[in-house]
Amino acid sequence: MNERLLKAVEDRVDDLVALTADLIRFPTVNPPGEAYAPCAEFLGARLRKRGFETEFVRAEGAPGDSDRYPRVNVVARFDGRSPGPCVHFNSHIDVVEAGDGWTVDPFAGVVKDGRVYGRGACDMKGGLAASVIAVEAFMDVYPDFPGAIEISGTADEESGGFGGVAHLARLGYFSKPKVDHVIIPEPLNKDRICLGHRGVWWAEIETKGEIAHGSMPFLGDNAVRHMGAVLQAFEDELFPALDRKMTRMPVVPEGAKRSTMNINSIHGGQTEDFRPGLPSPNVPDWCRLTIDRRFLLEEDIATVKGEVTGILERLKRERKKFDYEIRDLMEVLPLMTERDAPVVKAVAKGIMEVFDREPDYVISPGTYDQKHVARIGHLYDCIAYGPGILDLAHRPDEWVGIADMVESAKVMAIGLNVLLRGTAG
Numbered sequence: 001m002n003e004r005l006l007k008a009v010e011d012r013v014d015d016l017v018a019l020t021a022d023l024i025r026f027p028t029v030n031p032p033g034e035a036y037a038p039c040a041e042f043l044g045a046r047l048r049k050r051g052f053e054t055e056f057v058r059a060e061g062a063p064g065d066s067d068r069y070p071r072v073n074v075v076a077r078f079d080g081r082s083p084g085p086c087v088h089f090n091s092h093i094d095v096v097e098a099g100d101g102w103t104v105d106p107f108a109g110v111v112k113d114g115r116v117y118g119r120g121a122c123d124m125k126g127g128l129a130a131s132v133i134a135v136e137a138f139m140d141v142y143p144d145f146p147g148a149i150e151i152s153g154t155a156d157e158e159s160g161g162f163g164g165v166a167h168l169a170r171l172g173y174f175s176k177p178k179v180d181h182v183i184i185p186e187p188l189n190k191d192r193i194c195l196g197h198r199g200v201w202w203a204e205i206e207t208k209g210e211i212a213h214g215s216m217p218f219l220g221d222n223a224v225r226h227m228g229a230v231l232q233a234f235e236d237e238l239f240p241a242l243d244r245k246m247t248r249m250p251v252v253p254e255g256a257k258r259s260t261m262n263i264n265s266i267h268g269g270q271t272e273d274f275r276p277g278l279p280s281p282n283v284p285d286w287c288r289l290t291i292d293r294r295f296l297l298e299e300d301i302a303t304v305k306g307e308v309t310g311i312l313e314r315l316k317r318e319r320k321k322f323d324y325e326i327r328d329l330m331e332v333l334p335l336m337t338e339r340d341a342p343v344v345k346a347v348a349k350g351i352m353e354v355f356d357r358e359p360d361y362v363i364s365p366g367t368y369d370q371k372h373v374a375r376i377g378h379l380y381d382c383i384a385y386g387p388g389i390l391d392l393a394h395r396p397d398e399w400v401g402i403a404d405m406v407e408s409a410k411v412m413a414i415g416l417n418v419l420l421r422g423t424a425g
């Protein structure tokens, strides 16, 4: 059993709370990417005191990177006494904007009623703090451990991770032999292991028309009406078909076990403020629609795209003057780490010991930085595991429970012990 390790985590509860609050006090709001450098430096300074080597990597040229808003990432590494695998804890340091509806200051790190409140408390500064405490407790109990431990604080996860994990992965920070196992402490709940996520395809569809005077629409060709036909076909054919596709992936919540598609936006025609308060008097000659299609492990992306282009092509044959263009905006393939992967088994052992039950294995409805670890770093022994309730993320009065952070830090410490010392106790 891991009694000394668990006790070492418990002894650090005040430190854990203080660290979480300190991290929340950096308003690392993205966009625009505020306060990344001081937050990364704060984390690096703490770990340097514990003997970690720290590197600060700015993602120059990444979307949003500028001297005013530098995309600064910190990677800290501690090599143990003897060779062995490397376990990497990766957390994003960026948070989404606070928005309205808060009853506490979102960047004060308020502690009350057994919770730490603030923007990013749950997503994911609480998870970052829990991983730091887990690592420090483990190092104190087993100072002679083999292998290596890395902790990174990375930028821009909320906007796709291009200036964060994707950038580092391109530089080799998320590949063997440097790193073997990756744990991302996103708020998936303390007793669940997140194995991956569904796929994503974002696209923009444009229908074409011909401008004419609004009093004589028959002289032009209305692009918005053409888009109406597209939407009608989606309603009649595509949405019902998507709803029938169920996955074997354990996606949560239940509704996300099916294929889904969101219509993100639709815009068409000339200005709505041609004269103050009055729209353009013209027939719209363009209309643009963006879609966000989330797909399953059982679907391949060519088929996913073909379902949409098939409808557009058919309309082109059947509907007079119908013409369109379609542009890919983003694509991410679905991802699922196997349940018998070493990092999954190690964290599962921790959950069994701390909660006396098997973990739930889940798949996230949306993507997160694991995609870059897999696709760019070619490292597949990666999961998301961390404290916090996902539903609280991005909402007013976001909080993380102190007891939840302590318990998940215990799970992470046991996971480390299994991966580095090859023992569950």
Ligand SMILES: [Zn+2]
Binding pocket: 092, 123, 124, 157, 186, 187
């Ligand atoms: Zn997150």
